[in-house]
Amino acid sequence: MKDPELIIIGAGPAGIAAAVEAARAGATVKILDENAKPGGRIYSQLNDGFKLVHPGYLGPDYQKGKALLSEFAAVRKKIDYRHDTLVFGTFENRIMAFHQAGKGQRVAFNKLIVATGAYDRPVPFPGWTLPGVLTAGGAQSLVKMQRVLPGKNLLFAGTGPLQLVVANQVLDGGGTVAAILEAGEIDNWLKLLKGFSRNWGLLTDGLQYMRAIRKAGVPLLRRHMILEARGDRQVEEAVIAEVDKDWRAIEKTRRILKVDTICLGYGLVPSVELTRLVGCQHRYSPGLGGWIPARNEDMETSVPGVFAVGDGAGVAGSAMAMSEGRIAGISIAQSLGYISSEEARKRKRPYLNEMKKLGRLRDALDRISYPRPGLFELANDDTIICRCEELTLGDIKSAIGKGTTEMNELKRMTRMGMGPCQGRMCAPAVQEIIAGQTQTPAAEIAYLNQRPPTKLVPIDVLDSLPGEFEIRHGW
């Protein structure tokens, strides 16, 4: 079977938009996604067994998602779409390995689009490993996709408009929200959204959410953060406080809220494992979530033929993700010769304009919501930093104190990052810890080496990979 001209990893808004544009132009497209259905996180669809009776609770995203998914459905026959499929490695000679339904497979990629999205930023603070502390994304997956409330009395703590969406879904579902803590100044980003209101539906959504929250009597506390989660075997109460402009607690404002669930929404971290593995250059951008691949205006990375789009290349929301996906899809269609450069320019124009407007808004939102120093100072020496290996801040600081200031060496000395999360939950925080301890800008701290597998893969799947190799020895 001929290899596809374009492989897309991720069927969220960015990946689908790219697939649609490339397939429409005539390219052979293969799209690999680890979920059961397309849509990614934001346009996630209910599992079989559930039946949607009324889409109201899904909010305005539902309609946007429906429109995109219909475009996808229209070109489905032209696309090799593999769901429940996990890509776990890229290798020399542009070979990629993935598995589906327990069977390992291999494919060569020519053009590649990485659209792997982002994940909730892990924020270590005392008690954050207690059952009952989840991410806003985790809460959303329960409420939206599984229609289950994460707990009886919720506290939201984070920054930016996303946690309002989830809080709303909880309230709509009959749940109780004790309070929503916004680390920054809510008024600032509301003012900001007003400035872009002509082209940005989020403002209306945002105001709607705020209204519902106020109506339910949920306190929305600006310039507040959670300092500690307490409880015997699960969350029983939260210590909160007002914070200054650097997100540092104003001690005398400390108080306790009796809650059983804490949802943390401090932004997202782009999933750049595959772009790093394939060798793309990355730069550190705290406002966009962390390390992101460098890209040109066609969304191509520093590795020729490899493109990155969506939150996985810099957290900027679904509207931006779709536009970026379309740009990449059109550019690739042109480079493969399916459309002329003039036709490509024509097709890209509306999305480039959209991106310009969104870009301005995004930059402005970043200035408000990018993490301030106080976010990385919540942990004390007894706080777990590496959840998998149960390492505390004290353990990490002790290793740094002994002269281990390089992340890969720190990993070997302490086992930080060696667990099943492969460093996702600890490395972003450890980077900031090393930066703080050594007075070095975080951007100059070399990150953990990236190797396959980019996610855990079972041995029987590896055994089922194609290829025959003679037994040989020699170690």
Place this chain on the structure above:
Amino acid sequence: MEYRGDDMTQDLRIWKDVQRGQAFDIEVDGRPVAAYEGETVAAAITAAGIRTTHQTVKREEPRGFCCGIGLCYGCTMVIDGVPNRRTCQTLVKPGMRVQTQKGLAKWEVPE
């Protein structure tokens, strides 16, 4: 060390705007827990008020569901004899056996 919601008859499920499919029980630490087709194990146990999924190896501390997208490994339990299974990524099946995992659990060696 198993934790249970203080009221096992309470159900944190949201019934608004959706219809659920086939209902059946799964077994959690030997006790029947309600589940519905299409739910993840994490959802079913959360709905029942069960929050502790495992106890850590070194410090023997309780952990639970956290990220919901299969990355944090906070939600792992033993499922049908296989340890370290992410409950947020595993769909319920009738007769499924789920156990709170204590540290490193034994992997069953096939006969």
Place this chain on the structure above:
Amino acid sequence: MVGVREAAVVVIGGGIMGCATAYELAKKGQSVILLEKGFVGAEASGRNGGGVRQQKRDPAELPLAMASVKIWQGLRDELDWELEYRQGGNIHILGNPDRYDFFIDQLQSSQKAGLNVRLLSPEETRKLLPILRKDLDLLGATYCPSDGNANPLFVCKAYAKAAQKLGVEIRENEPLQRLVVKSGRVIAAETAQAEYRAPDFVVAAGAWSRPICHQIGLDFPVVVKRSQLMVTEPLPPVFSEFVSADQCSCYFRQALSGGIHIGIPSAPIEDFNKTTSYDAFKIAGQSCMTLFPFLEKVNIVHCWAGLTNWTPDAVCIIDKAPDVEGCYLTAGHSGHGFCMGPITGRLLAEWIVDGKPSMDLSAVRWTRFNDIYL
């Protein structure tokens, strides 16, 4: 380049060979400067499978390996660092009739040299390793209970810290630019930071030793190979032996932290790259299912690779350089050097300080290749 530094010995390379040598020299009162291009133990010494093995060695290395194990037994206390060294045994499962006689011969000659290796029957093999695949065809196994394994992540650091306590200067992130030879003697090692002068130099730079030697007109025949490893998620203790088998390509070792390390056989690599190859995944999966099918649902969590130097006879070199004074070399460990670190450090220190090593090193001499190489 800023200034000139002097020491009794300059060691190039911060792997187990370099760190052990620096430590042993310091124990004998020598001033030592060690130059390491990255951090100690960053390369093969910190990446290998952890095996500390005597059995299945060429007779040239066996006495050295046995002497090294004696040092390993006391190393944790001597270096005051937990190395997770355990003598859990090494077992090689026999299954290839064409290789059977070779292994028996090797076993018998090792026994004559005093090694406590013995042949196990198929039943005894299964009793020792009940997790072995039930329908695996096997002829038995060679088993050495005094073999073992340790955690490679710690050993170099442990040696380096102990060396530093005795006054050794360990200079990390300082790659060697060149050795300087004058009147037939190595007189200096140059880095971007300084020029290091000493009466004696030790080249212990693993896969990088050969380019260093080339640059002063010396050579030795080695092929650089990439050795790859993977580790599973942690399991409760299942086996304590270091396991290899005729029936599959990989070796297996369970670390104290619970993960099973799977070693993929080395293959020549042109560009010194340490990426993980596609084959490694397939080979590891296949080997696991061949020997230990209970691993079928266990996940692989991490992979990594290291670079090893292979001589034509797979036996190492521990020797003074021919034709140039003041230069010692330890290289070519052919994928099984980890065990040899402690004894190599000790013998080189003896050679340099006392004038000759306390064991016969003629079997691992540099010049043995002249006949085949020239």
